[in-house]
Amino acid sequence: MTIQEIHAMLKAKFAELFGSAEGTRLFFAPGRVNLIGEHTDYNGGYVFPAALSFGTYALVKPREDRLYRFRSLNFPQQVDVSADEIVYRQEDDWANYPKGVLQQLISYAPEQAAAYRGAEVLFYGNIPNGAGLSSSASIEMATAYALSRLAGNSIPVIELVKLAQKAENQFVGVNCGIMDQFAVGMGKMNHAVRLNCADLSYEYAPLQLGVHKLIITNTNKRRGLADSKYNERRAECEAGLEILRRVKPGLRDLGALSLSEWEELKGHIEDPVIRARAEHVVSEDHRVLEAVRSLEENDLIRFGQLMIQSHESLRDLYEVTGRELDALVEAALSVDGCIGSRMTGAGFGGCTVSLVREDAVERFKEQVEKQYTEATGLTPTFYVCDVGDGVKEITEV
Numbered sequence: 001m002t003i004q005e006i007h008a009m010l011k012a013k014f015a016e017l018f019g020s021a022e023g024t025r026l027f028f029a030p031g032r033v034n035l036i037g038e039h040t041d042y043n044g045g046y047v048f049p050a051a052l053s054f055g056t057y058a059l060v061k062p063r064e065d066r067l068y069r070f071r072s073l074n075f076p077q078q079v080d081v082s083a084d085e086i087v088y089r090q091e092d093d094w095a096n097y098p099k100g101v102l103q104q105l106i107s108y109a110p111e112q113a114a115a116y117r118g119a120e121v122l123f124y125g126n127i128p129n130g131a132g133l134s135s136s137a138s139i140e141m142a143t144a145y146a147l148s149r150l151a152g153n154s155i156p157v158i159e160l161v162k163l164a165q166k167a168e169n170q171f172v173g174v175n176c177g178i179m180d181q182f183a184v185g186m187g188k189m190n191h192a193v194r195l196n197c198a199d200l201s202y203e204y205a206p207l208q209l210g211v212h213k214l215i216i217t218n219t220n221k222r223r224g225l226a227d228s229k230y231n232e233r234r235a236e237c238e239a240g241l242e243i244l245r246r247v248k249p250g251l252r253d254l255g256a257l258s259l260s261e262w263e264e265l266k267g268h269i270e271d272p273v274i275r276a277r278a279e280h281v282v283s284e285d286h287r288v289l290e291a292v293r294s295l296e297e298n299d300l301i302r303f304g305q306l307m308i309q310s311h312e313s314l315r316d317l318y319e320v321t322g323r324e325l326d327a328l329v330e331a332a333l334s335v336d337g338c339i340g341s342r343m344t345g346a347g348f349g350g351c352t353v354s355l356v357r358e359d360a361v362e363r364f365k366e367q368v369e370k371q372y373t374e375a376t377g378l379t380p381t382f383y384v385c386d387v388g389d390g391v392k393e394i395t396e397v
Helices: 003-018 090-108 110-115 135-150 157-172 179-186 226-247 259-268 272-296 300-316 323-333 358-376
Strands: 025-034 049-062 067-072 079-082 118-125 191-196 202-206 212-218 338-344 351-357 381-385 392-394
Touching: 003 049, 003 118, 025 135, 025 179, 025 351, 049 135, 049 179, 049 381, 067 090, 079 090, 090 110, 090 135, 090 157, 118 135, 135 157, 135 179, 135 392, 157 179, 179 191, 191 272, 202 272, 212 358, 226 259, 226 272, 259 272, 272 300, 300 323, 300 338, 300 351, 323 338, 323 351, 323 358, 351 358, 358 381
Parallel strands: 067 118
Antiparallel strands: 025 049, 025 392, 049 118, 049 191, 067 079, 191 202, 212 351, 212 381, 338 351
16 A cells, blocks of 8 residues: 555544544654664664664544543554553553553653643554564554654654653563664664664664565564563573673673674683573674675675574574574575575564565565475465665655
8 A cells, every 4th residue: 555545544544433534643653674683682782673664654633631542453452541540451452552652751751741632543554463573663653753743842763762662661561672663763764774782872874785675574473482582582691691790890791792702701601501692692793793894895695694694693592583484594595586584583483584686586485485385384474675764754645
């Protein structure tokens, strides 16, 4: 669907739900794909995400009674909440994300809390849910940007990024790093962002893909293990960091280690599992910097090789890929014209991201689907992606 068609659909549904779509404003926050740099964000390392051209739309209209009414074309729950009484409720499901953001907006600047006078909000997302492309951060950033602008508060996007992460950590209770909200908020068309998660310093790197396309492939395996394993991996990394701090006091986090420092220190971690987890983080961090350099030098072949090395490290050292993701990457790399492929996201299902020559895209889809389905019994879904902008208001539709 075009933006015009999405807008028309949202306005029709909005009028049906709320009585009238007069005076509505349309906002958009993208999904994101992380090109390289996985499980480094919560270790104070580097990540290299890009915003996608699909995401979450929010059609909003102000109210004056401090009531916020959240509706979605993707989920059945219809949730109303007063700005004066925002509490987490499990039965509110997806709406806990916008509720948490609203709570953070109100407490961000107490002197401006009265500006949050209520709104009707209709969401529509075209991100595959549960695929690891950051649908939750997309909802959060669409909410943060829309409701702050509706209240007349031009809070800088970088502050909204921090606020959305805080909402997910403290209100929803998911201990995520900041990469997702950052990429969704600060993305730039045809660029990826090299972000240092320790201090939020960043730079944009041009994504000149030339004759290649970015293809995201969904395993269509729900990521049932992802949350528990995610917390387990965080704990393992923290254990490794504590051991290294005994020999290197003041070590900020694993992301602060260079490869040469790691070679000197790794022998102090006796547990092979803990050592493998830390080695992935340090080597993956190095790969991100190499990936940025390869793009600056317009060396896509090198970039593709780094993607493959990243997947191998996530499979062998961090152990978060699983049968389906490994089968998908193996199938992708067997296609002539695919120069790089890796899992992206938390792992244990979700998606891969591949770099594929434009003239091989159809062959890639056919061959990967056949090989992957034979290996797993599942049917993958393909998304040929463009890299888009971060959160924004769509003023001309």
